[in-house]
Amino acid sequence: MANPLRGVEGDADYVRDVIGGIGRPVVLVGHSYGGMVITQAVGVILTTGRIGGEDVPG
Numbered sequence: 001m002a003n004p005l006r007g008v009e010g011d012a013d014y015v016r017d018v019i020g021g022i023g024r025p026v027v028l029v030g031h032s033y034g035g036m037v038i039t040q041a042v043g044v045i046l047t048t049g050r051i052g053g054e055d056v057p058g
Contacts, residue, residue: 005033012040 005011015037019026030038 008033008036008040011037015041 006014015028019028019041028038028042
């Protein structure tokens, strides 16, 4: 089943509801639109990355 996009606010509300129903800590990973939704849903985002095999702090 496809997940219809409802806009950042609506999608963030949906993610918040899903997370709340899991009942334990979760790790969310996203980029681009998904990253915006996750940031809106949880209110904080931590980033890290790798460039050329070296760790880059977020």
